[in-house]
Amino acid sequence: MISSGQIKAARALLGWDQRRLAETATVSLPTIQRMEASNGNVRGNVDTLVKVVDALQRGGIELIGEGVASRQGGRGVRLLKVSG
Numbered sequence: 832m833i834s835s836g837q838i839k840a841a842r843a844l845l846g847w848d849q850r851r852l853a854e855t856a857t858v859s860l861p862t863i864q865r866m867e868a869s870n871g872n873v874r875g876n877v878d879t880l881v882k883v884v885d886a887l888q889r890g891g892i893e894l895i896g897e898g899v900a901s902r903q904g905g906r907g908v909r910l911l912k913v914s915g
Contacts, residue, residue, distance in 0.1 A: 832872045833884060833894060839867055841892040856886035 842852055849867070853860045858879055866873045866883065873880065884894065895901055 832896070833880065834872050835867045835869045837894055838863075838873065838883065838887075841887045841890075841894070844892065845887075845890045847890070852883070852886060855890065856882040858882055 838852075842848070847855070849863045850860055853863045856863075856879075862875075862879060863883070866875065887894065893901060893903065
């Protein structure tokens with residue numbers, strides 16, 4: 832599972848705009864826009880989600896799931912749960 836926030840954060844770390852991600856993942860720009868506009872976890876065609884995740888990983892991003900430790904060193908982003 833990947834969230835819209837993870838996609839946006841990954842793009843920011845890579846310095847990519849939505850068009851660059853779409854081209855790298857070989858999906859349409861409107862697809863990336865819909866993914867990022869969704870709330871919470873992105874839903875959609877599994878093949879499309881895999882393409883986006885693969886493109887981010889090829890760019891150097893490690894997507895970290897909730898409660899999962901990072902496999903390697905390096906910079907990253909994790910959204911912490913806020914109590915309250």
